[in-house]
Amino acid sequence: MRINCPLCGERASDEFSYLGDATPGRPPSGASLKEWHDYVYLRDNPRGPHHEYWHHVGGCRAWLVIHRDTFTHEIFDVGLACDIEESVG
């Protein structure tokens, strides 16, 4: 599998580390214990399209958000996490 890093271009996947599910959103500070429990501990395990954090640890060290299919391994989109976080905020 190769990942197209927005900065470095196409690189072998062994340059990257998977760093978790990118879908959970941090609850507001006044959220209930149940909401925090969900956010901290509970993860879906989808068979299909998924947003994930990856780190280009063997290259430019950027955190990435990768939209990919966990079943076919097809990658639809790769973006810099900092850009995506900023657009959300």
Place this chain on the structure above:
Amino acid sequence: MSEFTYTSPLAGVIKPGVYGASKTAPGVAILETWRSLYSIMPRNGQQSVVSGVTRERYGLPLPDIGRVTSNAEHSMIWSGLNQWMLAGALNETDINFPELADALKDMAALVDHSHARSIIRLSGSQARHTLAKLCALDTHPRSFSSNYSAATRMAHISTLIHQIDAAPLYEIYVPRAFARSFFSELCEAAAEYGYIAEPLRRDP
């Protein structure tokens, strides 16, 4: 500048000499070198201001992704997301760190890496083929040439490659704790072409 003396991690690892298959016409030269080295990470929104400062002081604006700006002595090497490496002259301590830190105060994070990296100069007619055995980067002149940089893995080690000349001449920055592993892997890759090995000539 520093009261600490740089000690090469490759000291005593290899004697200067010619090794490998072809001792009469070695295709690769592997030279250890040293440079003052500083990482520069501009704070949010400060990149163009920082670039102005480095342009004014060294004639080196911050280059684009995967590129290097250089003059006769210094290089400004793109090394990662929002990070550049300012490399000093060959085997000289010639960058005034406190002055630079003062000039970039509140604009950028500046870290001294001068003793943290081992630098290997790779040249010779077979240098590119040697590199091809170590990393998956396309180093053909159509996609990688002078004043290009890339951060990639070689021998499972995170490295920074700076192509200095089309001849070709590369400099490879390796975390110093991994210098021996990298050096032995590089020599292994170069052996079929024959190689000249030259450890650091003097401690700067």
